[in-house]
Amino acid sequence: MFDLIVVGAGLAGLSLARRAAALGLETVVLEARTRVGGRVLGHRTGAGTYDLGPAWVWPTLQPRIATLAASAGLTLTVQMEAGGFIYQDAAGRTQPLASGFPQEPPSMRIVGGITALVEALAAHLPPGTLRLGHVVHRVELAASHLIVTAATDDGPLSLRTARVALAVPPRLIGRIEIQPALPGSIASALAGIPGWMANQAKALALYDRPVWRASGLSGSAFSQAGPLGEIHDASLTGAAEESALFGFFAWPASLRAARRTELADRVAQQLGSLFGPDAARPRDIVIQDWAREPFTASDADLAAGTTHPDYRAISLPAPWGDRILLAGSEVAPEFGGYLEGALAAAEAARLE
Template identity: 50%
Template sequence: MRHELIIVGAGLAGVALAHALHVDGHAPRVLEARARCGGRILGVDGFDLGPSWVWPTLQPRLAAWITAHGLRSYEQASTGALQFEDADGRMQTYASGMAQEPPSQRLLGGSAALLVPLPALQRAGLIETGVSVRALHLGVEGVDVIAQGSDGTRRLQARRVALALPPRLIAAMAFDPPLPAALHAQLAALPTWMAGQAKFVARYAQPFWRAAGFSGTAFSQRGPIGELHDASLPDGRAALTGFIAWSASMRAACADLPGAIVAQLQRLFGSAAAQPLAVHVQDWALEEFTATPADSAAAPREHPDYAPIVLPEPWRARVLLAGSEVAPDFGGYLEGALQSASAAHAWLSAR
């Protein structure tokens, strides 16, 4: 069986592209290497362990997506004092806190709410998980997609292929004929945004920091937490969330990272932080379908300069790069994923 289109990757970009084509009456085949969909979107009980903030006033496609699907957002809690811990563990409290402009927003249901088209795509049988694409072979009338699943190696055929993946994962695929060496090097050099990072959520019975006059926002030069925010939900469930500043190798060497996190939360907010209901840690550097060793070795501190990448002939007519990191703006962000999906939909619709 030859498919009209195979989409590789069921993160937000792949899901949005599949949804647009499905609405048009097409039946794209979506292959996802993980056992779940969502890519870097990952939550637990409504709390985000992947991307969590949106800025609808700055991100038009995301704003339109939120409106079209009836999603709701709420402002990031920031009222109260800010804590700063220096490298020696000295604490400074800033009563004025940190006002964000424009204010960051969170989505009810977490970022997973953005995957609202997913159930319809799954009911239509368009998405298959646990299938990792390893190679692309270009033919006269299409592309042979070589994939590895639970049933072994399989070969699928498609007229066109959309790769809704980070560039480094694309560089790890085998292409026949090979990509030009310069292009392969370019793909391999582009960091996957947040791939080398780790994030945590510490859940509590009450937002005790608010009663003590703290915003829940904190920054530290000592770690393991580098940046911290209030992640409490509108329904009253309380949590603190943040990013681990330690490198991937330091995280791997820590025998009890959740314990180290709780110890630092106690330094920041006192003994009330000692008994979380749960601590969830997501180390993206350990995700083989997100990060490569290069992402862990040198995680960028500043946002990389992403830009659209078009494959050269003879690949150009058959294969399109459609992941967030190749978006014209907001590369690596949720907005970038929707931009790439929109551009891919336009490209496919014109052919």
């Protein structure tokens, strides 16, 4: 029997598992995907790793991320914003501006990508803690313990544990059969919490050289025309042989789905219209659509807006709350929805 089963190996679940291991708790992490990281995902090339999920941290405001990155020996670098900025209106007309909107504090990136953070956490878990490809679909409160059941390639697996931590976006908890069932008010409260950025998609365009810089541009742009709404330089520190831009899609999930086969071409065309003809010919375009990821987005997320929700800490009432902990970023006591929130939620989960 385990002391703790963590459901989800995103930043929150991994951080919680590390905390539990440090307390000497017999812990296992059950992760549905065949990789760790959840919304943290990197695209690797010979030059390094690009972030297809979260890319930015603000270490002066976010002490947990700052400490974790430092303890993993990772270097932070300021998001490249130097140079001209392009505004594109809904008709596709572009207007160059001397500079963009300076951010204070500036957004920082992690050299090696945010994946380097989750990999550092995963690497320091006791051997055997992580079990990938385990889709948890049932949690049953028995008299003195819980029974957690997961679907695996080898068939269903049931494990006994004293506690469970659900380190998943709250809406996905509705897919897990909890016995006895949660009160309707709690279930609908969880169903009402959007997964942050779960309906988003990112495009990454790779180039042999930073063609936008030759004309004094930073690579940053805001567009009302789409398909991308906000674009930035994604080039890696010290990788002279490759440069990159990334953009968040302005097109909603439904439009992206309807035009899936033309997305890459439309992105290339738009980059050309913003940064000149050479920018329309990237070496490669990678599109990561989080709305298509069943272990990130629920159907309700697909329609959600882009305003940051007012996330807050939630715990379950007795008898569930004594043994089923909620630990994903969206239920963090602060910085909910962000990477810092994932660490804050893991820190706040009552293990003792």
